[in-house]
Amino acid sequence: MELFNGGQISLSNIPVLTQQGFRARILDRCHEDARLVNLFGHLGTSGQVRLSAILGLDEEAGLEILSTFISSEAAQYESLTKDLLQAHLFEREIAEQWAIQPLGHPWLKPLRYHCNYRSATDIWKNIANKTIPGEYPFYAVGGEEVHEVGVGPVHAGIIEPGHFRFQCHGEEILHLEIQLGYQHKGIEPLMQGQDLKRSVLLSESIAGDTAIGHSTAFCEVVESLSGCIISPKAQAIRAIALELERLANHIGDLGALGMDAGFLPTSAYFGRMRGDYLNLLLALTGNRFGKGLCRPGGVLFDIDANMAGEFCLKLKKYKEEFQDVSDLLFSRPSVLARFEGVGVITPEDAQKIGLVGLAGRASQLECDVRINYSSGMWQFHHVPISLGATGDVYARALVRRQEILRSLEFLLKVLPSLPAGEIFTPAGPMKPDTLAVSLVEGWRGEIMHVGISDAQGGFARYKIKDPSFHNWFGLAYAMRGQEISDFPLCNKSFNLSYSGHDL
Amino acid sequence: MSIVFLILFHWLVVLLLAPFFIGVISKIKAFFAGKRGPSFFQPFFDLRRLFQKNSVYSRTTTWIFRSAPIVNLAAVLVLSLVVPLGFLKAPIQFSGDIFLAAYILGLARFFIICAALDTGSSFEGMGASREAFFSCLCELALFMNFITLSLLTHSISLSSMIGAGIPVSWKLMGPVLLLVAGSLFIVILAENCRIPVDDPDTHLELTMIHEVMILDHSGVDFGYMLYAAAIKLFVFVGILIPIIFPIQSGNPVADMLIFLGGTLGLSVTVGIVESTMARLRLNRVKNLLLLAFALAFFGFVVKMWRM
Numbered sequence: 001m002e003l004f005n006g007g008q009i010s011l012s013n014i015p016v017l018t019q020q021g022f023r024a025r026i027l028d029r030c031h032e033d034a035r036l037v038n039l040f041g042h043l044g045t046s047g048q049v050r051l052s053a054i055l056g057l058d059e060e061a062g063l064e065i066l067s068t069f070i071s072s073e074a075a076q077y078e079s080l081t082k083d084l085l086q087a088h089l090f091e092r093e094i095a096e097q098w099a100i101q102p103l104g105h106p107w108l109k110p111l112r113y114h115c116n117y118r119s120a121t122d123i124w125k126n127i128a129n130k131t132i133p134g135e136y137p138f139y140a141v142g143g144e145e146v147h148e149v150g151v152g153p154v155h156a157g158i159i160e161p162g163h164f165r166f167q168c169h170g171e172e173i174l175h176l177e178i179q180l181g182y183q184h185k186g187i188e189p190l191m192q193g194q195d196l197k198r199s200v201l202l203s204e205s206i207a208g209d210t211a212i213g214h215s216t217a218f219c220e221v222v223e224s225l226s227g228c229i230i231s232p233k234a235q236a237i238r239a240i241a242l243e244l245e246r247l248a249n250h251i252g253d254l255g256a257l258g259m260d261a262g263f264l265p266t267s268a269y270f271g272r273m274r275g276d277y278l279n280l281l282l283a284l285t286g287n288r289f290g291k292g293l294c295r296p297g298g299v300l301f302d303i304d305a306n307m308a309g310e311f312c313l314k315l316k317k318y319k320e321e322f323q324d325v326s327d328l329l330f331s332r333p334s335v336l337a338r339f340e341g342v343g344v345i346t347p348e349d350a351q352k353i354g355l356v357g358l359a360g361r362a363s364q365l366e367c368d369v370r371i372n373y374s375s376g377m378w379q380f381h382h383v384p385i386s387l388g389a390t391g392d393v394y395a396r397a398l399v400r401r402q403e404i405l406r407s408l409e410f411l412l413k414v415l416p417s418l419p420a421g422e423i424f425t426p427a428g429p430m431k432p433d434t435l436a437v438s439l440v441e442g443w444r445g446e447i448m449h450v451g452i453s454d455a456q457g458g459f460a461r462y463k464i465k466d467p468s469f470h471n472w473f474g475l476a477y478a479m480r481g482q483e484i485s486d487f488p489l490c491n492k493s494f495n496l497s498y499s500g501h502d503l
Numbered sequence: 504m505s506i507v508f509l510i511l512f513h514w515l516v517v518l519l520l521a522p523f524f525i526g527v528i529s530k531i532k533a534f535f536a537g538k539r540g541p542s543f544f545q546p547f548f549d550l551r552r553l554f555q556k557n558s559v560y561s562r563t564t565t566w567i568f569r570s571a572p573i574v575n576l577a578a579v580l581v582l583s584l585v586v587p588l589g590f591l592k593a594p595i596q597f598s599g600d601i602f603l604a605a606y607i608l609g610l611a612r613f614f615i616i617c618a619a620l621d622t623g624s625s626f627e628g629m630g631a632s633r634e635a636f637f638s639c640l641c642e643l644a645l646f647m648n649f650i651t652l653s654l655l656t657h658s659i660s661l662s663s664m665i666g667a668g669i670p671v672s673w674k675l676m677g678p679v680l681l682l683v684a685g686s687l688f689i690v691i692l693a694e695n696c697r698i699p700v701d702d703p704d705t706h707l708e709l710t711m712i713h714e715v716m717i718l719d720h721s722g723v724d725f726g727y728m729l730y731a732a733a734i735k736l737f738v739f740v741g742i743l744i745p746i747i748f749p750i751q752s753g754n755p756v757a758d759m760l761i762f763l764g765g766t767l768g769l770s771v772t773v774g775i776v777e778s779t780m781a782r783l784r785l786n787r788v789k790n791l792l793l794l795a796f797a798l799a800f801f802g803f804v805v806k807m808w809r810m
Contacts, residue, residue, distance in 0.1 A: 147625065147628070148625065149625040149626070149629065149709070150625065151708070151709065156706045156707070156708055157706045157707075171629075171785060171786065258781075260705075260707060260710075261781040261782060262698050262699070262702040262705065262781045262782030263780070263781035263782075264532055264535065264536050264704075264777070264778055265535050265536050265537070265778060265779075267536075268536035268537055268538060269536070269537060272537075332779075332780065332781060334699065334780040334781040334782075334783070335781045337781075337783070337784065337787070338781050338782070338783075338784055342784075483784065483785055483786055484629070484709055485709055485710040485784070485785040486710075486784065486785075487709050488707040488709055488710055
């Protein structure tokens with residue numbers, strides 16, 4: 001069944017396949033040109049769990065949705081992961097959330113350490129009562145000269161908690177296993193229910209550095225379900241805020257990459273420049289991370305002609321500054337020597353893992369929601385896709401630099417010609433028993449929110465997918481055979497969200 | 504009595520001046536980053552703060568861990584005694600004191616590495632392994648330089664190796680001394696864990712070499728480690744200065760000013776190097792150290808050839 005970005009479909013219209021048919025269809029489509037964008041469970045009628053898969057057809061800007069039922073007595077199905085690596089984390093998530101056994105899953109380990117949602121017996125007994133990481137079965141390499149290095153969950157520096165287990169031979173990493181879940185706050189169940197005013201606030205906290213991305217996705221789901229069409233001006237302001245968020249984070253990341261390579265000047269300059277963009281968001285929304293801007297029905301803060309002119313003047317100055325400093329970073333042989341050839345992911349591997357966002361683009365995958373599934377402002381203003389060729393730290397840095405320049409061009413084009421009109425149209429009640437999807441290209445990559453409405457005008461199930469959910473595995477994979485001392489640099493080049501993964 | 508006085512005065516100068524040059528390097532780095540940077544005296548404030556604290560010891564550690572900071576500080580203080588500082592002659596001079604200098608450094612390193620292994624931490628084990636490997640290569644270059652210098656000056660006492668013979672050698676054997684100075688500069692960067700070999704400011708425990716080995720030291724012990732590191736840098740610079748600026752006026756004040764000016768200049772150079780290049784990948788550090796050895800070796804070859 002065809003869906004599009006921002007579209008909706010009645011639950012009864014979603015095709016239901018047999019378990020074998022469901023599996024075969026996903027495998028067939030994903031081995032052709034589709035990619036697994038989402039796979040999640042929700043409660044069907046009479047206690048069954050309904051598994052829904054959303055496949056992305058990047059070329060056609062279409063999404064395909066299909067589902068199957070898993071009975072609550074025989075809660076198991078044949079795992080997709082053994083034939084489709086992209087499904088790996090999705091199936092672990094389903095096993096944990098719904099206590100459904102994916103038979104033959106090669107890497108079935110807990111993800112976030114919570115009880116399942118349907119009060120059945122958990123696959124891992126007493127999982128919620130054990131200390132984390134508890135009895136997590138880490139992959140171990142044997143041998144006399146192999147040593148194990150564990151980093152975290154408490155780190156030196158102000159970053160989120162996560163545990164990294166390296167199996168090393170000397171300085172070489174044989175295997176890295178990343179074990180997360182420390183930030184789990186149960187945000188999906190919290191989003192469910194009737195209190196949409198609270199849900200939108202929660203959506204801004206899914207990943208603190210992607211407040212605009214996630215709140216836009218949430219608003220689009222609600223607007224889709226309630227048939228609300230927001231004004232062109234509101235769309236433009238959302239797009240502007242999204243690009244400001246992208247600029248601030250990309251520039252901060254380039255600075256951090258310089259810092260981790262031991263190149264101090266650019267890290268200081270970029271650190272200051274990141275603040276410039278956050279201050280623009282502050283001027284627009286009253287919050288440096290853009291919280292409080294997006295609400296179902298539009299945006300709460302307007303950009304008038306004065307402000308637009310002021311933003312343009314500042315952005316022109318920032319653009320020159322950025323070009324100077326990025327030239328400094330990208331022209332240093334000693335910096336390039338650190339970036340090039342480190343943490344390579346080939347396009348084939350990237351496709352298999354299902355990388356999204358800038359990490360995918362650095363490995364030549366043409367994945368950009370703004371282009372492939374354009375909605376809102378992106379339907380009228382096309383941003384060229386920024387691709388890297390080599391899939392290494394250098395490519396990920398270069399893609400960031402390209403995107404910064406293109407975002408700046410976009411802003412300088414859109415700001416002087418903002419559409420006129422209202423910024424807010426109140427959204428009506430939501431259509432019951434309907435599923436709506438929304439895709440947003442956050443600065444890390446593809447954010448997908450899926451909302452299923454109930455009969456009371458709230459959400460029966462809300463599914464969030466942050467791009468980090470796809471890409472953490474890519475980071476672990478990229479480190480194979482690399483020097484352990486290059487890990488911080490490679491980690492920074494992905495800069496994934498712990499909170500967005502742990503939900 | 505007079506030798507005791509000389510030693511104490513030498514130490515006083517070393518203890519008072521050494522942290523200052525760490526402050527100079529930080530200031531230069533801050534300048535390149537467009538910041539005002541901490542005061543030149545910040546290292547002294549840091550040391551005062553650390554000396555007012557208590558140390559915390561992990562239960563897995565033994566006396567080795569506790570002794571390492573003291574042994575390290577004592578070793579660099581003894582090392583400082585064989586190095587002349589401007590008009591201050593080295594209080595300890597004897598034929599062969601160069602070996603004392605080299606092995607006292609080895610002693611300090613041995614204790615730091617053992618203390619790092621003593622903590623049982625995987626990071627510190629990695630750091631210890633890197634330090635042991637890189638210091639092997641460093642020692643190679645250092646000894647090659649010492650051999651060349653001793654051939655030039657017909658002496659195996661550090662004070663005369665970098666003493667009165669140097670100005671004459673510059674005239675006769677300029678290229679040799681140039682190679683030696685280049686090689687020693689790389690050794691200084693490596694021995695004192697500066698960029699491009701190690702990053703003294705990083706917080707990334709997986710990439711560190713020296714810093715990771717002293718992660719578990721705290722309070723007074725950590726203060727000793729930092730003080731020792733500052734003195735080590737000062738002493739190494741003190742060895743290089745007479746080679747680069749072989750000017751001896753005979754006037755104590757002028758000599759001291761030349762020495763201090765040279766030290767300041769070299770600290771600024773280290774700061775500029777740190778600000779204008781990124782750190783090397785760890786697997787390329789050995790190439791840099793081998794380069795230091797190669798420079799030293801060519802110095803030796805030229806010396807032998809022009810004998």
